[in-house]
Amino acid sequence: MIASLRPGFDIPENALEESIPTSLIREIIDGKPYYFKGYPEVLAGNKDAEGVMGCSTLQAFIVTFLVRVLLRSIDENQYFIATNEPGLHIDRKNNLVSDFMVFDYNILTIDQINLNYAQVxxxxxxxxxxxxxLQDATESEYVTLKTMKLLEFGVAKVLWFFTETKKVMIATPGSWTTFxxxxxxxxMPGALCNIGQYLRRKGSKYA
Known part of the structure; x- marks a missing residue:
């Protein structure tokens, strides 16, 4: 997944740092590039680019569980679950990526499903x-900024699951909750999950 080759991935010229390949950019917020975690290891020659672009097995395990919960519950004629880190093009200075997104087919119509990032x-x-x-911002600052950008664009709900703190943050317009x-x-209505319970049931030490 190379940023410079992603269709629809618009990189403002003033966001580029000549010493860092654009392939290491995961997303851009307010014209500022945010690079894949671990990218300094790539620059140092200790890892190849693909070595920092993937997720951990725990992250993949949780994402798969969440997608499965949704698939059992939602109307697939109304909703499309976009996986594989779908991109969202808000404007020239904002290209965001999530682990997965759920689109309403009334908003993301079939003619808008193409080779570019979603623009709705x-x-x-x-x-x-x-x-x-994160080098000049805390995790909390980054999460807040990205969540605000998504909500301002019209996303109805943003959820974050944090494996280190075992917390969940749910943000909707006017309501942010962490527990x-x-x-x-x-x-979503009818789609319920309990990550801690699921991990315990599977015998994971990370429950």
Whole structure:
């Protein structure tokens, strides 16, 4: 997944740093590039680019569980679950990526499903951990900024699952809530999940 080759991935010239390949950009917010977590290891020659673009098995395990919960519950004639880190092109200075998004077919119509990033808001964005290198911002600042951008664009709900703190953050316009992931989470009407409970049932030490 190379940023410079992603159709619809618009990179403002003033966002580029000549010493860092554009292939290491995960997303751009307000014209500022956010690079894949671990990218300094690539620049140092200790890893190849693909080595920092993937997710951990725990992150993949949780994402797969969440997608499966949604697939059992939503109307597939109304909603499209976009996986494989779909991109969202808000404007020239904002190209965002989530672990997966849920689109309403009334908003993302079939003629808009093409080789580019989506340019309409999904009903929901879900993230498992932050996947960017944070050097001049805290994780909280980054999460807040990205979540605000998504909500301002028209996303109805943004969910973050944090594996290190075992927390869930749910943001909707006018309401932001953070709680322990051992509580039931409503993804969408009829789609409920409890990450902590699921991991315990599977025997994971990360429950």
């Amino acid at each position: 808001p999904p009903a929901m964005c879900i993230e498992v951990d932050t996947r960017v290198e 322990d992931w051992n509580h039931e989470v409503v993804l």
